[in-house]
């Protein structure tokens with residue numbers, strides 16, 4: 001974990017704070033990909049406060065684990081985690097999506113410390129992760145490369161080409177995290193292009209696969225630990241089943257939550273909903 005992390009704060013509390021940061025950014029713009037951030041907050045809390053090695057005051061530290069966000073529209077989720085990790089200052093939340101801000105609505109590597117790649121064109125993240133993983137191995141680095149990808153990105157052929165390459169190159173330093181929220185811009189991911197049986201597919205491509213309930217923090221901790229410590233040349237994937245809008249019932253219930261607009265009064269209701277009964 002990052003050196004700046006305070007160890008007396010639980011992972012559940014970290015996840016709650018990540019959700020709050022994301023909601024506040026959504027409120028600043030009145031809209032955004034907020035449901036995704038609420039959905040992956042637990043995965044990000046375990047990643048940034050249990051698994052990843054990084055230095056909050058030196059985000060480009062050569063020995064860091066790389067966290068690649070291929071889904072540029074999830075940037076709000078990563079900003080929230082980077083703020084919680086102390087890599088970005090909390091005050092910058094107020095600039096989210098504004099001209100000149102370091103927090104644009106789609107993730108841009110050259111704008112934001114801690115953002116390793118620019119997202120936007122889906123299906124490229126795992127390809128870049130393979131190249132980075134290979135490069136780091138050849139340099140003798142012990143760093144891991146993580147790639148957070150979405151179930152929508154499984155529709156992209158390049159994702160599967162990269163998966164084959166990772167197994168071919170025996171990238172045991174590569175950990176893919178798939179956010180299976182079963183949603184995408186055009187409807188339910190499983191209805192747009194069926195992807196099951198997902199673990200068996202990754203295994204058939206030569207990966208060590210684990211399917212994890214994406215809001216179960218102890219299960220996520222165990223899965224990350226196994227992925228990191230496994231004695232096998234296979235690349236690893238954690239397939240995380242999540243709920244879009246998790247923690248805010250009226251957002252969880254929205255049928256189309258890929259991009260949300262809520263009116264001004266609803267943001268505070270959302271924050272209240274998040275706080276209610278969820279204090280760890």
Ligand SMILES: Cc1ncc(C[n+]2csc(CCOP(=O)(O)OP(=O)(O)O)c2C)c(N)n1
Nearest residue numbers: 036120121122150151152181183184185258
């Ligand atoms: C190559 C490519 N095709 C299409 C798009 C347009 N697009 C942006 S987000 C998105 C949905 C992708 O699915 P997912 O990330 O699972 O959506 P979510 O879970 O965020 O609703 C699409 C098709 C894109 N960004 N890149």
Ligand SMILES: [Mg+2]
Nearest residue numbers: 151152183184
């Ligand atoms: Mg999705």
